[in-house]
Amino acid sequence: MLSFDTFARKWKIDPAPLCPVVERYPFRLNPYFEGLVQETGDAVWKQVVPDVREVLDPSGFEDPLSEERLSPVPNLVHRYPNRVLWLVSDQCAVHCRFCTRKRRWRSGPPAAESMPDPALALDYISKHRQIQDVLLSGGDPLLLAPEHLREILSRLREIKHVQIIRIGTRVPCALPGRITPELAGVLAEFHPLFVNIHFNHPVEITAESQRACSILANAGIVLGSQTVLLRGVNDSEEILAKLFHRLLCARVRPYYLMQMDLTAGTAHFRTPISTGLQILRKLRNRISGPAMPHFVVDLPGGRGKAPLLPNMIREIGSGMMIVQNYLGELCRYPLLEGEEEGLLSEIGNFRF
Ligand SMILES: *Cc1c(COP(=O)(O)O)cnc(C)c1O
Numbered sequence: 076m077l078s079f080d081t082f083a084r085k086w087k088i089d090p091a092p093l094c095p096v097v098e099r100y101p102f103r104l105n106p107y108f109e110g111l112v113q114e115t116g117d118a119v120w121k122q123v124v125p126d127v128r129e130v131l132d133p134s135g136f137e138d139p140l141s142e143e144r145l146s147p148v149p150n151l152v153h154r155y156p157n158r159v160l161w162l163v164s165d166q167c168a169v170h171c172r173f174c175t176r177k178r179r180w181r182s183g184p185p186a187a188e189s190m191p192d193p194a195l196a197l198d199y200i201s202k203h204r205q206i207q208d209v210l211l212s213g214g215d216p217l218l219l220a221p222e223h224l225r226e227i228l229s230r231l232r233e234i235k236h237v238q239i240i241r242i243g244t245r246v247p248c249a250l251p252g253r254i255t256p257e258l259a260g261v262l263a264e265f266h267p268l269f270v271n272i273h274f275n276h277p278v279e280i281t282a283e284s285q286r287a288c289s290i291l292a293n294a295g296i297v298l299g300s301q302t303v304l305l306r307g308v309n310d311s312e313e314i315l316a317k318l319f320h321r322l323l324c325a326r327v328r329p330y331y332l333m334q335m336d337l338t339a340g341t342a343h344f345r346t347p348i349s350t351g352l353q354i355l356r357k358l359r360n361r362i363s364g365p366a367m368p369h370f371v372v373d374l375p376g377g378r379g380k381a382p383l384l385p386n387m388i389r390e391i392g393s394g395m396m397i398v399q400n401y402l403g404e405l406c407r408y409p410l411l412e413g414e415e416e417g418l419l420s421e422i423g424n425f426r427f
Contacts, residue, residue, distance in 0.1 A: 077104050079125070088124075096125040100340070101182040103170035107283070108249050115278040118308050122275060123169050128343045135339035137178045141377035148195040154377050157207045158239075161196050163227055164214030168250035171273075173305060173344040175336045175373075179214075193227060201234045208239040217246040217253065221261045228265045240265055243301070245273040251287035259294035271299045271330055276309050277317040285325050292326040299330035302368065304351050305344045306335075312357045319358070319366040329368035334383075336373055348372070348383065356385035360401030391419055 079102040083090035104112075104123050111119045138144075142152045142160075152160040162176075170180060200206050209231055216224060231237050242262075246253050247270075262268055270291055274280070292298055300322050302309065309315055319329045332355070335345040351370045358367060371380045389405060390397040396418065397405050410418065 077106070077109065078102075082109075092127050093125045096127060096129050100125065100129055100172070100177050101170060101180050103167065103180075105168055105250055107252065108169050111278060111281070115276075118276040118278055118314075121308050122171055122173070122305070124172070126172060126343065129172065129340035132340050132342045134342050135337045136375070137339050139175065139337040139375055140373055141375075142176075145377045148199045149191045151196040151199055153199075153203075153206075154379060156205050158210060159200060159206055159208075160210045160212055161200075162213050163190065163193070163211050163216050164219050165190055166218050167213065167215045168218065168246050168253070171245070171303075173303060173335060173338070173341045175338050177338065177340070193230070197230050197234070200231070200237065204236045207236060208241065209237050210241045210243060212243040215244050215246055216242050217244040217258070218250075221258050224258075225261045225264070228261070228268075232265055239267055239269070241269040241271060243271045243273070247272045247287035247291065248274045248279050248284050251281075251283040254287035254290050256290055256294075259290045259296070262291070262296055263294040266295060267297075269297045269299065271301050272327060273302070274300050274318065274322060274327070275302050275305060277314060277321050280318070280321040280325060288325045288327055298325075298327040300327045300368070301331045301333060302329070303333050303335060303344075304346055304354075304370075306346045308344075310346050310350055310354070312354050315354055316358055316362050319368065320362050323363060323366040329366055331380075332368040332370045334370070334372040337375055352383060352385040356387070356399075357401075359385075359387075386422060388418075388422055391415055391422075 079093070079097045080090055082102065082104065083093070102125055108119065108123065112123070145152050145154050147153055150162040152162070154160070165179065165181060174180070200209060211227070228240065231240060262270070272288070288298060302315070302318065304310055309318065315332070322329050332351065334348065334351055335341060355370050369382045370384070371382050373380050387399050388396050389399050392415070394410050394412070394415070395407050396410055398408055400406050
């Protein structure tokens with residue numbers, strides 16, 4: 076790990092104005108991801124280099140998704156009836172400056188030691204039989220020592236009603252050397268197991284990250300991706316088309332494109348909702364269907380994720396609807412008799 080002073084000296088930036096930022100939100104970058112900054116510049120730089128706006132932004136919330144309130148025991152978020160989010164690690168390969176959980180960042184000791192006893196979470200999960208699906212996140216679960224990870228996974232698998240295990244990670248993207256056949260072997264003992272990888276930009280698809288993905292895919296793990304829509308990093312149709320296509324080539328199926336959460340100190344990354352919708356509309360049918368993610372906004376207060384869709388229906392009338400296709404052409408489509416009213420109320424085009 077690189078200290079911020081060393082980084083600042085090397086990259087010739089003045090560390091002084093950024094001291095209060097890294098004091099509050101520690102800097103974390105590893106040599107691999109720093110190498111990407113070297114090769115690709117801005118898109119990676121903005122994701123990991125502290126910015127004074129992080130401590131100047133008066134808007135947003137420390138915990139925009141009310142995860143603490145929705146935690147029946149420490150580090151376990153139970154929002155939806157059938158699935159829980161379990162934060163099993165408190166360390167990441169890099170600190171993404173737009174992180175939703177930056178309130179939890181520590182500069183302290185490595186994972187495991189500083190995390191509370193998993194017994195509490197396991198006990199809660201085993202006592203709630205409606206929980207079918209457990210999502211491991213953090214921090215990054217794939218930074219745990221393989222034996223520690225195996226311990227957690229096997230104790231989960233002992234709970235009969237837990238049918239699906241998912242892991243959210245940025246390691247294959249941000250520290251791909253950590254993905255080894257041994258680690259994949261551990262994961263493969265616990266199928267059905269799904270891994271969702273955080274990728275934001277096509278430059279992150281390197282020979283190394285492709286290798287990491289193929290080790291996981293070869294172990295029979297179904298791979299998905301999560302991408303955060305970030306102003307000045309990936310908020311364009313061209314960049315995201317390239318990213319989603321390259322992910323599919325790496326056997327990673329794009330799963331979510333996420334609107335930036337309302338996290339304190341991240342307003343400079345936020346795009347208007349219309350940006351995401353426009354990008355989605357332009358990408359539909361320009362890239363392969365399986366390369367298209369859902370665009371979701373995670374609603375404040377822990378109200379859940381809502382998928383947002385661009386409205387391709389432009390007009391309704393005279394027994395017709397006018398639908399815009401992927402080229403932007405307006406196409407007529409005949410409606411059934413008496414269908415108009417129902418359709419109008421379904422698409423609900425109103426303001427309050
Ligand atoms: C995102 C999330 C999930 C998983 O949602 P899916 O739509 O099933 O991927 C579960 N619990 C919490 C608290 C979440 O934030």
